[in-house]
Every structure is written in structure tokens, then in C-alpha cells.
Amino acid sequence: MMLYLYVLQNQWLVIALLSGGALVLVTALTYQALWQPRGVEKRSEAIKVRGAASFFRWLRSFMPWVIILLFAACIAFTLFDVTQNHAIPPNW
Numbered sequence: 001m002m003l004y005l006y007v008l009q010n011q012w013l014v015i016a017l018l019s020g021g022a023l024v025l026v027t028a029l030t031y032q033a034l035w036q037p038r039g040v041e042k043r044s045e046a047i048k049v050r051g052a053a054s055f056f057r058w059l060r061s062f063m064p065w066v067i068i069l070l071f072a073a074c075i076a077f078t079l080f081d082v083t084q085n086h087a088i089p090p091n092w
Helices: 002-009 011-034 041-044 052-061 066-084
Strands: none
Touching: 052 066
């Protein structure tokens, strides 16, 4: 009887846990469906990677240019931020 009352008092917590589990399941299933091979991916598997140029050619064969630009922007921001803050010691 005590467990029943505890669950009733904190039913929002039970609902949050169940909906979180459902969202994790939906995300995992969606992620798996997104990465199944299509015609473009099958062609990209035929490219042999032997250097930097062939690596970027292989990467461009299946990855959208928007994601490549996003990665490049993140790398550029990280390098800029590190070089900007390297001389400033942390204030403990």
C-alpha cells in the first residue's frame, strides 16, 4: 500500500520516466532508419581512401555540405577561442 501511495504522489515522475524511455526508443529507431544505406552510400563505399584528397572526396560523397560547413565552423571557432584565451589565466 505504501508503494501505491508513493507512486500516486509522484505520478509526474513516473510519467516523465516513461515518456523519456519512449523518446529514447523513438530516437534510437529514427537514428537507425536514417543511417541505412541508400544508393549514394553504396557508391561512397566504392571509393578507396588513400590520402587526404580521397578522404574528402569520400566524405563529400555521402555527407551534406551543410554538415561539413558546420563542422568546419565549429573547428574554426574552437581554434579562435583557444588562441584568444590562451594568455588569460583562469581566475580561481
